[in-house]
Amino acid sequence: MPHPYVLLSAAVSLDGFLDDTGPDRLLLSGPADFDRVDEVRAASDAILVGAGTLRTDNPRLLVNSAERRAARVAEGLPEYPLKVTVTASGDLDPDAQFWHTGGEKAVYTTDKGAERLRELGIAADVVAVGAELEWRAVLDHLGRVKGVRRLMVEGGGRVHTQLLQQGLADELQLAVAPLFVGQAQAPRMFGSGGYPPGRMRLVETRPVGDVVLMRYVPTAPGTGRLATAADRHWLALACELADRCPPSRTAFSVGAVIVAADGTELARGHSREGGDPVVHAEEAALAKLDAEDPRLAGATVYSSLEPCARRTSRPRPCARLILDAGVRRVVTAWREPDTFVAAADGSGVLVAEGADVVVLPEYEARATAPNRHLLG
Numbered sequence: 001m002p003h004p005y006v007l008l009s010a011a012v013s014l015d016g017f018l019d020d021t022g023p024d025r026l027l028l029s030g031p032a033d034f035d036r037v038d039e040v041r042a043a044s045d046a047i048l049v050g051a052g053t054l055r056t057d058n059p060r061l062l063v064n065s066a067e068r069r070a071a072r073v074a075e076g077l078p079e080y081p082l083k084v085t086v087t088a089s090g091d092l093d094p095d096a097q098f099w100h101t102g103g104e105k106a107v108y109t110t111d112k113g114a115e116r117l118r119e120l121g122i123a124a125d126v127v128a129v130g131a132e133l134e135w136r137a138v139l140d141h142l143g144r145v146k147g148v149r150r151l152m153v154e155g156g157g158r159v160h161t162q163l164l165q166q167g168l169a170d171e172l173q174l175a176v177a178p179l180f181v182g183q184a185q186a187p188r189m190f191g192s193g194g195y196p197p198g199r200m201r202l203v204e205t206r207p208v209g210d211v212v213l214m215r216y217v218p219t220a221p222g223t224g225r226l227a228t229a230a231d232r233h234w235l236a237l238a239c240e241l242a243d244r245c246p247p248s249r250t251a252f253s254v255g256a257v258i259v260a261a262d263g264t265e266l267a268r269g270h271s272r273e274g275g276d277p278v279v280h281a282e283e284a285a286l287a288k289l290d291a292e293d294p295r296l297a298g299a300t301v302y303s304s305l306e307p308c309a310r311r312t313s314r315p316r317p318c319a320r321l322i323l324d325a326g327v328r329r330v331v332t333a334w335r336e337p338d339t340f341v342a343a344a345d346g347s348g349v350l351v352a353e354g355a356d357v358v359v360l361p362e363y364e365a366r367a368t369a370p371n372r373h374l375l376g
């Protein structure tokens with residue numbers, strides 16, 4: 001099971017704070033928004049908060065609506081989503097409400113933190129991921145071992161900042177509340193540091209009582225061989241484009257998108273686009289760009305099928321077109337089988353010339369779907 005879909009959820013003041021400096025939790029959401037948050041919780045497999053939030057807010061993290069809990073049970077799900085926290089120190093209060101309400105709980109921690117949690121007698125599933133707490137290891141364990149497909153992260157600021165900066169957040173749900181905190185020492189929504197470049201994509205705005213919900217998804221491709229949430233979003237689009245190909249019994253249906261380092265979509269294409277019976281998806285997309293476009297050098301090509309290394313229809317295969325365009329990163333879902341051309345897989349060619357190739361097998365079924373009739 002791949003990483004879960006990671007949804008960051010928070011309410012923020014007009015001046016960008018998550019809380020004030022007082023001892024009580026600041027209610028930024030109103031009743032309607034807390035009910036919306038309850039609905040998002042009910043639709044999640046797990047809810048995660050950082051240890052800072054556990055210490056400050058003493059949250060319960062329940063699904064409060066009895067109807068929503070009943071609907072979960074009717075679907076064969078546990079009544080409550082799994083509750084998850086992360087701590088390096090292991091310094092958590094065994095009397096916190098987190099442990100004594102709701103369903104299953106898990107704590108991700110360091111080797112040292114696990115010792116401390118044992119000393120404290122905290123009876124939860126304690127997962128030590130090593131000397132350091134590394135988010136990819138946490139998400140991998142949640143997906144692979146706990147079967148979590150949808151993870152709601154309810155803060156706090158440090159956790160949100162890390163997940164966003166590391167390109168691991170699939171979606172940000174931000175409720176902006178009509179009030180000011182005005183205290184420089186209060187916790188901020190996002191800390192300083194290196195964020196993915198460019199602009200996120202706004203997918204929804206909605207008034208919820210007197211707050212405004214904004215939903216954003218990341219756009220900036222990852223770098224190197226590590227995949228980010230934005231890489232998955234773009235590859236999913238490439239797979240959707242493959243569905244638009246005119247049907248063929250003699251060629252694959254493939255979709256491709258070319259995305260600049262700042263998340264700007266440069267071009268897209270699909271097989272046999274525009275009445276050309278032999279054009280490949282990557283070729284169709286590249287043909288829409290000026291060969292001198294300086295953004296190509298930092299761009300990523302997303303292709304539902306890996307770019308070809310050989311083809312019978314035209315002299316230059318897509319791996320060569322990509323390299324000649326100056327692109328040095330490719331994300332794909334499906335390694336090319338020998339259906340039409342032997343040894344057509346272009347990954348070797350790309351890697352040999354210094355490109356990074358990332359294969360995300362969780363999208364393979366999606367990429368092969370429009371090609372089922374060709375695969376025997």
Ligand SMILES: NC(=O)C1=CN([C@@H]2O[C@H](COP(=O)(O)OP(=O)(O)OC[C@H]3O[C@@H](n4cnc5c(N)ncnc54)[C@H](OP(=O)(O)O)[C@@H]3O)[C@@H](O)[C@H]2O)C=CC1
Binds near residue numbers: 025026
């Ligand atoms: N308005 C809203 O929607 C929300 C507001 N909040 C507010 O946010 C504030 C808390 O935020 P914040 O203080 O940033 O705390 P966080 O909840 O982000 O937790 C931070 C803690 O989590 C652990 N942790 C996180 N990442 C790592 C990592 N990579 N490696 C090791 N440990 C890690 C550490 O625990 P340890 O110290 O144990 O090692 C760290 O101190 C509170 O004031 C709360 O009210 C919180 C959630 C939502």
Ligand SMILES: Nc1c(N[C@@H]2O[C@H](COP(=O)(O)O)[C@@H](O)[C@H]2O)[nH]c(=O)[nH]c1=O
Binds near residue numbers: 011025057058155
């Ligand atoms: N203050 C605040 C939020 N705070 C979040 O809600 C958690 C408390 O959950 P519970 O104990 O189940 O009610 C808390 O730990 C923090 O993660 N969330 C929001 O949507 N809006 C808000 O204004």
